[in-house]
Protein backbone atom coordinates (compact mmCIF):
# COMPACT_ATOMS: atom_id res chain seq x y z
CA UNK A 1 0.00 0.00 0.00
CA UNK A 2 0.89 3.65 0.09
CA UNK A 3 4.06 5.04 1.57
CA UNK A 4 2.18 8.33 2.09
CA UNK A 5 0.34 7.17 5.18
CA UNK A 6 2.60 8.21 8.01
CA UNK A 7 0.81 9.66 11.00
CA UNK A 8 3.93 11.28 12.48
CA UNK A 9 4.27 13.74 9.59
CA UNK A 10 3.50 17.44 10.22
CA UNK A 11 0.20 19.01 9.14
CA UNK A 12 -3.08 17.20 8.57
CA UNK A 13 -3.49 13.55 9.39
CA UNK A 14 -2.70 11.29 6.42
CA UNK A 15 -5.50 9.08 5.04
CA UNK A 16 -6.12 6.66 7.92
CA UNK A 17 -6.59 3.55 5.82
CA UNK A 18 -3.37 4.24 3.96
CA UNK A 19 -5.10 4.94 0.67
CA UNK A 20 -3.29 7.25 -1.76
CA UNK A 21 -3.96 10.99 -1.73
CA UNK A 22 -6.32 11.98 -4.50
CA UNK A 23 -4.62 14.83 -6.33
CA UNK A 24 -7.75 15.08 -8.42
CA UNK A 25 -10.50 17.70 -8.55
CA UNK A 26 -13.12 15.58 -6.81
CA UNK A 27 -13.75 13.04 -5.53
CA UNK A 28 -10.89 14.18 -3.37
CA UNK A 29 -9.15 13.32 -0.12
CA UNK A 30 -11.54 14.02 2.74
CA UNK A 31 -11.04 14.34 6.49
CA UNK A 32 -11.59 11.20 8.55
CA UNK A 33 -14.35 13.03 10.46
CA UNK A 34 -16.21 13.59 7.18
CA UNK A 35 -16.15 9.87 6.42
CA UNK A 36 -17.03 9.02 10.02
CA UNK A 37 -20.15 11.21 9.84
CA UNK A 38 -21.58 8.62 7.41
CA UNK A 39 -21.72 5.84 10.01
CA UNK A 40 -25.23 6.75 11.14
CA UNK A 41 -28.48 6.16 9.26
CA UNK A 42 -31.08 8.91 8.88
CA UNK A 43 -34.76 8.82 7.96
CA UNK A 44 -35.16 11.18 5.04
CA UNK A 45 -38.62 12.37 6.17
CA UNK A 46 -37.67 12.69 9.84
CA UNK A 47 -37.43 16.07 11.55
CA UNK A 48 -33.74 15.57 12.38
CA UNK A 49 -32.82 15.14 8.73
CA UNK A 50 -35.07 17.99 7.65
CA UNK A 51 -33.21 20.19 10.14
CA UNK A 52 -29.92 19.02 8.58
CA UNK A 53 -31.16 19.99 5.12
CA UNK A 54 -32.22 23.42 6.34
CA UNK A 55 -28.85 23.91 8.02
CA UNK A 56 -26.98 22.88 4.88
CA UNK A 57 -28.96 25.32 2.73
CA UNK A 58 -28.47 28.19 5.17
CA UNK A 59 -24.74 27.61 5.55
CA UNK A 60 -24.10 27.31 1.82
CA UNK A 61 -26.04 30.48 1.18
CA UNK A 62 -23.97 32.31 3.79
CA UNK A 63 -20.87 31.62 1.67
CA UNK A 64 -22.25 33.89 -1.06
CA UNK A 65 -22.53 36.93 1.23
CA UNK A 66 -26.26 37.30 0.44
CA UNK A 67 -27.19 39.78 3.17
CA UNK A 68 -30.38 41.03 1.54
CA UNK A 69 -32.06 37.61 1.41
CA UNK A 70 -32.28 37.79 -2.39
CA UNK A 71 -30.93 34.29 -3.05
CA UNK A 72 -31.78 30.76 -2.02
CA UNK A 73 -29.94 27.44 -2.10
CA UNK A 74 -31.48 24.33 -3.66
CA UNK A 75 -29.60 21.04 -3.23
CA UNK A 76 -30.14 18.54 -6.07
CA UNK A 77 -29.36 14.79 -6.08
CA UNK A 78 -26.71 13.62 -8.54
CA UNK A 79 -23.30 14.78 -9.69
CA UNK A 80 -22.27 18.25 -10.82
CA UNK A 81 -23.38 17.72 -14.43
CA UNK A 82 -26.92 17.03 -13.19
CA UNK A 83 -26.90 20.46 -11.54
CA UNK A 84 -25.58 22.24 -14.64
CA UNK A 85 -28.36 20.60 -16.63
CA UNK A 86 -30.91 21.48 -13.95
CA UNK A 87 -29.77 25.12 -13.92
CA UNK A 88 -29.88 25.49 -17.72
CA UNK A 89 -33.19 23.68 -18.08
CA UNK A 90 -34.85 25.61 -15.26
CA UNK A 91 -33.64 29.18 -15.78
CA UNK A 92 -33.27 29.48 -19.56
CA UNK A 93 -36.74 29.95 -21.06
CA UNK A 94 -37.72 27.49 -23.77
CA UNK A 95 -37.43 30.30 -26.31
CA UNK A 96 -34.23 31.74 -24.78
CA UNK A 97 -30.70 31.59 -26.21
CA UNK A 98 -27.57 30.94 -24.19
CA UNK A 99 -24.12 32.19 -25.05
CA UNK A 100 -21.84 29.38 -23.82
CA UNK A 101 -18.26 30.44 -23.05
CA UNK A 102 -16.04 27.41 -23.51
CA UNK A 103 -12.32 26.96 -23.02
CA UNK A 104 -12.24 23.30 -22.16
CA UNK A 105 -14.29 20.18 -21.56
CA UNK A 106 -16.82 21.61 -19.12
CA UNK A 107 -17.83 24.55 -21.32
CA UNK A 108 -18.25 22.14 -24.21
CA UNK A 109 -20.33 19.84 -22.00
CA UNK A 110 -22.63 22.77 -21.17
CA UNK A 111 -23.08 23.41 -24.91
CA UNK A 112 -23.82 19.72 -25.42
CA UNK A 113 -26.37 19.93 -22.61
CA UNK A 114 -28.14 22.77 -24.45
CA UNK A 115 -28.30 20.56 -27.56
CA UNK A 116 -29.86 17.75 -25.52
CA UNK A 117 -32.35 20.24 -24.06
CA UNK A 118 -33.28 21.33 -27.57
CA UNK A 119 -32.77 24.98 -26.60
CA UNK A 120 -30.84 27.51 -28.62
CA UNK A 121 -27.23 28.32 -27.85
CA UNK A 122 -24.29 30.10 -29.40
CA UNK A 123 -20.82 28.83 -28.58
CA UNK A 124 -17.62 30.78 -28.14
CA UNK A 125 -14.95 28.07 -28.13
CA UNK A 126 -11.54 29.42 -27.13
CA UNK A 127 -9.86 26.04 -27.47
CA UNK A 128 -8.02 24.18 -24.74
CA UNK A 129 -7.40 26.99 -22.29
CA UNK A 130 -7.47 30.57 -23.61
CA UNK A 131 -9.80 32.62 -21.38
CA UNK A 132 -13.05 34.08 -22.74
CA UNK A 133 -12.57 37.82 -22.23
CA UNK A 134 -15.03 40.67 -21.78
CA UNK A 135 -14.42 41.85 -25.36
CA UNK A 136 -15.30 38.41 -26.79
CA UNK A 137 -18.54 38.43 -24.83
CA UNK A 138 -19.39 42.03 -25.79
CA UNK A 139 -18.91 41.28 -29.49
CA UNK A 140 -21.14 38.18 -29.34
CA UNK A 141 -23.88 39.96 -27.38
CA UNK A 142 -23.86 42.91 -29.77
CA UNK A 143 -24.00 40.61 -32.79
CA UNK A 144 -26.78 38.42 -31.36
CA UNK A 145 -29.63 40.34 -29.74
CA UNK A 146 -31.47 37.02 -29.28
CA UNK A 147 -29.04 35.95 -26.54
CA UNK A 148 -30.84 36.02 -23.18
CA UNK A 149 -28.27 34.29 -20.92
CA UNK A 150 -24.52 33.75 -20.74
CA UNK A 151 -23.01 30.61 -19.20
CA UNK A 152 -19.49 30.99 -17.80
CA UNK A 153 -17.24 28.35 -16.25
CA UNK A 154 -15.55 29.75 -13.14
CA UNK A 155 -12.53 27.43 -12.95
CA UNK A 156 -12.26 25.38 -16.17
CA UNK A 157 -11.03 22.26 -14.44
CA UNK A 158 -9.79 20.62 -17.63
CA UNK A 159 -6.85 23.06 -17.79
CA UNK A 160 -7.05 24.63 -14.31
CA UNK A 161 -7.58 28.15 -15.64
CA UNK A 162 -9.44 30.61 -13.46
CA UNK A 163 -11.73 32.41 -15.89
CA UNK A 164 -12.37 36.17 -15.44
CA UNK A 165 -16.00 35.93 -14.28
CA UNK A 166 -16.09 39.45 -12.78
CA UNK A 167 -15.05 40.97 -16.12
CA UNK A 168 -17.59 38.77 -17.95
CA UNK A 169 -20.37 39.69 -15.51
CA UNK A 170 -19.88 43.42 -16.06
CA UNK A 171 -20.20 43.04 -19.81
CA UNK A 172 -23.25 40.76 -19.53
CA UNK A 173 -25.22 43.14 -17.29
CA UNK A 174 -24.10 46.27 -19.14
CA UNK A 175 -25.87 44.70 -22.13
CA UNK A 176 -28.98 43.71 -20.20
CA UNK A 177 -28.43 39.94 -20.23
CA UNK A 178 -28.25 37.38 -17.40
CA UNK A 179 -25.29 35.37 -16.15
CA UNK A 180 -25.26 31.73 -15.03
CA UNK A 181 -22.03 30.35 -13.53
CA UNK A 182 -20.68 26.82 -13.29
CA UNK A 183 -18.51 27.24 -10.22
CA UNK A 184 -18.23 23.50 -9.66
CA UNK A 185 -14.56 23.26 -8.81
CA UNK A 186 -14.09 26.79 -7.39
CA UNK A 187 -16.99 27.52 -5.01
CA UNK A 188 -15.92 27.44 -1.39
CA UNK A 189 -12.31 28.38 -2.15
CA UNK A 190 -12.65 31.23 -4.66
CA UNK A 191 -15.02 34.06 -3.77
CA UNK A 192 -18.30 34.30 -5.65
CA UNK A 193 -19.72 37.00 -3.40
CA UNK A 194 -23.02 38.34 -4.72
CA UNK A 195 -22.06 41.81 -3.52
CA UNK A 196 -19.04 41.80 -5.81
CA UNK A 197 -20.05 39.72 -8.83
CA UNK A 198 -23.54 39.92 -10.30
CA UNK A 199 -25.16 36.66 -11.44
CA UNK A 200 -28.55 34.99 -11.44
CA UNK A 201 -27.55 31.47 -10.48
CA UNK A 202 -24.53 29.28 -9.88
CA UNK A 203 -23.89 25.59 -9.30
CA UNK A 204 -21.33 23.55 -7.43
CA UNK A 205 -21.22 20.10 -5.84
CA UNK A 206 -20.50 18.34 -2.57
CA UNK A 207 -17.17 16.76 -3.51
CA UNK A 208 -15.16 19.84 -4.47
CA UNK A 209 -13.81 22.70 -2.37
CA UNK A 210 -16.10 22.12 0.61
CA UNK A 211 -14.42 18.67 0.78
CA UNK A 212 -17.47 16.45 1.10
CA UNK A 213 -18.07 13.14 -0.65
CA UNK A 214 -19.92 12.79 -3.99
CA UNK A 215 -23.69 12.44 -4.16
CA UNK A 216 -25.35 15.81 -4.65
CA UNK A 217 -24.83 19.29 -5.99
CA UNK A 218 -26.52 22.58 -5.30
CA UNK A 219 -27.91 25.54 -7.17
CA UNK A 220 -27.74 28.97 -5.58
CA UNK A 221 -30.08 31.33 -7.39
CA UNK A 222 -31.96 34.58 -7.04
CA UNK A 223 -35.41 33.91 -5.59
CA UNK A 224 -36.91 35.97 -8.42
CA UNK A 225 -35.31 33.56 -10.93
CA UNK A 226 -36.48 30.55 -8.93
CA UNK A 227 -40.03 31.89 -9.08
CA UNK A 228 -39.76 32.64 -12.78
CA UNK A 229 -38.51 29.07 -13.41
CA UNK A 230 -41.90 27.53 -12.57
CA UNK A 231 -43.03 25.20 -15.35
CA UNK A 232 -39.91 25.83 -17.43
CA UNK A 233 -37.92 22.65 -16.85
CA UNK A 234 -37.73 19.88 -19.44
CA UNK A 235 -37.29 17.31 -16.66
CA UNK A 236 -39.23 16.24 -13.58
CA UNK A 237 -36.20 15.25 -11.51
CA UNK A 238 -34.03 18.20 -12.61
CA UNK A 239 -36.67 20.87 -12.03
CA UNK A 240 -34.98 23.36 -9.68
CA UNK A 241 -38.20 25.29 -9.08
CA UNK A 242 -40.09 22.15 -8.08
CA UNK A 243 -37.28 21.03 -5.76
CA UNK A 244 -37.17 24.49 -4.19
CA UNK A 245 -40.95 24.74 -3.78
CA UNK A 246 -41.12 21.27 -2.19
CA UNK A 247 -38.24 22.03 0.17
CA UNK A 248 -39.80 25.32 1.20
CA UNK A 249 -43.12 23.61 1.88
CA UNK A 250 -42.08 20.33 3.52
CA UNK A 251 -38.40 20.71 4.38
CA UNK A 252 -37.80 17.50 2.44
CA UNK A 253 -36.05 16.60 -0.79
CA UNK A 254 -38.55 15.53 -3.47
CA UNK A 255 -36.96 12.12 -4.07
CA UNK A 256 -34.63 9.92 -1.98
CA UNK A 257 -31.84 12.17 -0.73
CA UNK A 258 -28.25 10.95 -0.24
CA UNK A 259 -28.68 11.06 3.54
CA UNK A 260 -25.19 9.90 4.49
CA UNK A 261 -23.59 12.29 2.01
CA UNK A 262 -25.55 15.16 3.52
CA UNK A 263 -24.39 14.20 7.01
CA UNK A 264 -20.79 14.08 5.77
CA UNK A 265 -21.22 17.42 4.04
CA UNK A 266 -22.39 19.12 7.23
CA UNK A 267 -19.20 17.93 8.92
CA UNK A 268 -17.22 19.22 5.91
CA UNK A 269 -18.96 22.59 6.23
CA UNK A 270 -18.07 22.70 9.93
CA UNK A 271 -14.41 22.11 9.09
CA UNK A 272 -14.61 24.69 6.28
CA UNK A 273 -15.98 27.28 8.69
CA UNK A 274 -13.30 26.47 11.30
CA UNK A 275 -10.64 26.98 8.63
CA UNK A 276 -11.86 30.52 7.99
CA UNK A 277 -14.49 29.93 5.32
CA UNK A 278 -13.84 30.77 1.68
CA UNK A 279 -10.83 32.98 2.45
CA UNK A 280 -9.17 30.41 4.73
CA UNK A 281 -9.79 27.50 2.38
CA UNK A 282 -8.66 29.56 -0.61
CA UNK A 283 -5.41 30.57 1.03
CA UNK A 284 -4.50 26.96 1.94
CA UNK A 285 -5.16 25.88 -1.63
CA UNK A 286 -3.17 28.83 -3.01
CA UNK A 287 -0.26 27.84 -0.78
CA UNK A 288 -0.60 24.22 -1.96
CA UNK A 289 -0.45 25.40 -5.56
CA UNK A 290 2.54 27.69 -4.96
CA UNK A 291 4.57 24.98 -3.20
CA UNK A 292 3.71 22.44 -5.90
CA UNK A 293 4.40 24.75 -8.85
CA UNK A 294 7.70 26.08 -7.55
CA UNK A 295 8.90 22.57 -6.64
CA UNK A 296 7.91 21.11 -9.99
CA UNK A 297 9.49 24.04 -11.85
CA UNK A 298 12.71 23.37 -9.95
CA UNK A 299 12.59 19.83 -11.35
CA UNK A 300 12.28 21.32 -14.84
CA UNK A 301 8.53 20.83 -15.38
CA UNK A 302 6.64 23.68 -17.03
CA UNK A 303 3.05 24.72 -16.37
CA UNK A 304 0.60 25.23 -19.21
CA UNK A 305 -0.53 28.54 -17.75
CA UNK A 306 1.34 31.63 -16.69
CA UNK A 307 0.97 32.54 -13.01
CA UNK A 308 -1.81 35.06 -13.69
CA UNK A 309 -4.23 32.34 -14.83
CA UNK A 310 -3.24 29.51 -12.47
CA UNK A 311 -6.17 28.56 -10.26
CA UNK A 312 -5.69 27.37 -6.68
CA UNK A 313 -7.59 24.22 -7.72
CA UNK A 314 -5.65 22.14 -10.24
CA UNK A 315 -2.49 22.69 -12.27
CA UNK A 316 -1.65 21.37 -15.75
CA UNK A 317 1.98 20.42 -16.39
CA UNK A 318 3.41 19.52 -19.79
CA UNK A 319 4.79 16.01 -20.08
CA UNK A 320 8.59 16.02 -20.45
CA UNK A 321 9.93 15.61 -23.99
CA UNK A 322 12.48 13.01 -22.82
CA UNK A 323 12.07 9.70 -24.66
CA UNK A 324 11.99 7.68 -21.41
CA UNK A 325 8.99 9.59 -20.05
CA UNK A 326 5.72 7.70 -20.36
CA UNK A 327 2.68 9.12 -18.55
CA UNK A 328 1.23 5.68 -17.71
CA UNK A 329 4.45 4.59 -16.03
CA UNK A 330 4.77 7.93 -14.22
CA UNK A 331 1.17 7.56 -13.00
CA UNK A 332 1.80 4.07 -11.60
CA UNK A 333 5.05 5.10 -9.92
CA UNK A 334 3.36 8.15 -8.33
CA UNK A 335 0.48 5.94 -7.15
CA UNK A 336 2.91 3.49 -5.57
CA UNK A 337 4.34 6.44 -3.63
CA UNK A 338 0.87 7.37 -2.40
CA UNK A 339 -0.33 9.97 -4.89
CA UNK A 340 -3.02 9.62 -7.55
CA UNK A 341 -2.54 12.26 -10.24
CA UNK A 342 -4.77 13.03 -13.21
CA UNK A 343 -4.22 12.69 -16.96
CA UNK A 344 -4.23 15.90 -18.99
CA UNK A 345 -7.04 17.00 -21.27
CA UNK A 346 -5.16 19.15 -23.79
CA UNK A 347 -5.72 18.18 -27.40
CA UNK A 348 -2.50 19.63 -28.83
CA UNK A 349 0.28 18.43 -26.50
CA UNK A 350 0.67 15.75 -23.82
CA UNK A 351 0.09 16.91 -20.29
CA UNK A 352 -0.97 15.79 -16.83
CA UNK A 353 -2.75 17.53 -13.99
CA UNK A 354 -2.22 17.72 -10.26
CA UNK A 355 -5.11 18.83 -8.05
CA UNK A 356 -4.32 20.89 -4.96
CA UNK A 357 -7.77 20.71 -3.32
CA UNK A 358 -8.85 18.29 -0.60
CA UNK A 359 -7.63 17.48 2.88
CA UNK A 360 -3.94 18.19 2.32
CA UNK A 361 -1.54 21.02 2.91
CA UNK A 362 1.85 22.28 1.83
CA UNK A 363 3.67 19.45 3.65
CA UNK A 364 1.88 16.98 1.40
CA UNK A 365 2.67 19.09 -1.67
CA UNK A 366 6.38 18.94 -0.82
CA UNK A 367 6.10 15.17 -0.66
CA UNK A 368 4.40 15.20 -4.06
CA UNK A 369 7.37 17.06 -5.53
CA UNK A 370 9.81 14.64 -3.84
CA UNK A 371 7.84 11.72 -5.27
CA UNK A 372 7.92 13.26 -8.76
CA UNK A 373 11.70 13.66 -8.48
CA UNK A 374 12.10 10.01 -7.47
CA UNK A 375 9.86 8.88 -10.33
CA UNK A 376 11.95 10.79 -12.87
CA UNK A 377 15.08 9.14 -11.46
CA UNK A 378 13.49 5.70 -11.63
CA UNK A 379 12.39 6.33 -15.23
CA UNK A 380 15.87 7.60 -16.06
CA UNK A 381 14.50 10.93 -17.23
CA UNK A 382 17.23 13.50 -16.62
CA UNK A 383 15.27 16.50 -17.91
CA UNK A 384 11.60 17.33 -17.36
CA UNK A 385 11.66 20.04 -20.04
CA UNK A 386 8.62 19.89 -22.37
CA UNK A 387 8.80 19.65 -26.16
CA UNK A 388 9.11 22.81 -28.25
CA UNK A 389 5.48 22.43 -29.43
CA UNK A 390 4.28 22.79 -25.84
CA UNK A 391 6.09 26.09 -25.38
CA UNK A 392 4.78 27.33 -28.73
CA UNK A 393 1.28 26.44 -27.61
CA UNK A 394 1.76 28.31 -24.35
CA UNK A 395 3.02 31.38 -26.17
CA UNK A 396 -0.51 31.82 -27.54
CA UNK A 397 -1.71 32.79 -24.08
CA UNK A 398 0.81 35.57 -23.83
CA UNK A 399 0.08 36.75 -27.38
Ligand SMILES: Cc1ncc(COP(=O)(O)O)c(C=O)c1O
Pocket residue numbers: 025026079080081082084106153154155156157158182183184185205
Ligand atom coordinates in the same frame (compact mmCIF):
# COMPACT_ATOMS: atom_id res chain seq x y z
C1 LIG B 1 -16.25 23.07 -13.93
C2 LIG B 1 -16.93 21.73 -13.87
N1 LIG B 1 -18.17 21.62 -14.37
C3 LIG B 1 -18.83 20.45 -14.35
C4 LIG B 1 -18.26 19.32 -13.81
C5 LIG B 1 -19.02 18.03 -13.84
O1 LIG B 1 -19.23 17.54 -12.58
P1 LIG B 1 -19.49 15.96 -12.37
O2 LIG B 1 -18.29 15.25 -12.90
O3 LIG B 1 -19.64 15.86 -10.88
O4 LIG B 1 -20.73 15.62 -13.10
C6 LIG B 1 -16.96 19.38 -13.28
C7 LIG B 1 -16.30 18.20 -12.73
O5 LIG B 1 -15.17 18.22 -12.30
C8 LIG B 1 -16.29 20.63 -13.31
O6 LIG B 1 -15.05 20.73 -12.83
